[in-house]
């Protein structure tokens with residue numbers, strides 16, 4: 001049995017503590033952390049339960065952006081009136097994830113910080129550079145069909161980022177506010193998750209023990225319509241093989257503005273600006289959608305079992321655009 005310290009502070013500075021502790025983990029909904037502690041993959045020595053912190057509000061700012069507390073649950077966020085009205089893509093992405101029970105516990109910051117679903121990572125014993133730096137990668141040359149990427153991979157790690165919520169946020173655009181010992185700072189959503197490169201154990205831009213306090217969504221696009229499309233082996237309680245988050249606004253028949261991000265195919269939530277550029281200013285058509293979607297995979301690299309994700313990912317973009325613009 002592994003023992004750990006446990007505390008339930010009332011404010012963020014208490015949670016962060018006075019000294020840096022690499023063994024400290026924050027406990028929010030616990031749906032990732034407790035799983036991985038039981039599997040002996042995460043081994044915290046100091047568990048700080050943050051559920052008493054006042055981070056459960058959703059508020060609209062005067063500049064039109066929406067500020068979400070780190071502890072807002074996935075259920076609350078998906079059902080919030082402002083989200084349903086102005087960020088439907090985010091509500092749909094959240095509701096496509098996990099199960100009702102999990103969404104009732106899972107929090108916004110916890111979702112951002114969830115770990116990969118690669119079995120070699122989770123079994124606690126296989127070679128895995130993310131879990132045990134330098135040990136190799138079981139998935140390259142092993143089972144790499146469903147939760148392994150074709151974009152953003154490296155020779156060290158090819159696991160997909162599993163979050164649905166983050167794909168929608170990548171399309172919307174957001175800032176992440178974090179509290180450290182010396183004050184707060186903001187991280188652009190696009191810079192928060194890191195590519196695996198040669199250091200796949202470094203997954204995000206947080207410094208040791210920094211605490212996420214808020215996520216602030218960019219103001220919605222005027223006249224935009226949006227949707228999340230998740231393609232998977234089973235239609236519920238299953239991670240994406242490929243997904244797309246699309247926000248699009250028309251001017252007459254032409255696409256005035258569009259934001260697209262992909263999930264299930266990449267090692268981080270994957271905004272595809274080149275696809276957006278190929279669409280803007282053009283008349284919406286099936287032919288255009290197909291040409292643009294192909295651009296997203298120009299740099300794709302498939303592994304032994306996941307080449308099907310390239311056409312599937314293109315389908316996720318084409319079908320989503322067609323649904324929104326038909």
Ligand SMILES: Cc1cc2nc3c(=O)[nH]c(=O)nc-3n(C[C@H](O)[C@H](O)[C@H](O)COP(=O)(O)OP(=O)(O)OC[C@H]3O[C@@H](n4cnc5c(N)ncnc54)[C@H](O)[C@@H]3O)c2cc1C
Nearest residue numbers: 026028029030031032033097098107110111113163164212
């Ligand atoms: C069976 C199952 C199926 C799932 N299916 C899906 C799915 O289809 N789609 C999907 O997107 N997700 C899915 N998930 C993942 C789920 O969404 C995440 O487990 C959840 O969002 C994590 O949130 P949490 O609050 O429970 O995090 P926790 O488990 O409490 O924490 C997760 C990590 O985040 C850190 N953390 C938490 N809060 C903060 C903070 N404020 N600042 C800094 N670090 C913090 C913790 O220390 C920990 O390392 C599934 C999970 C399970 C168990």
Ligand code: SF4
Nearest residue numbers: 118120128137157158
């Ligand atoms: S893909 Fe990444 S998480 Fe999976 S075994 Fe390889 S290094 Fe580990």
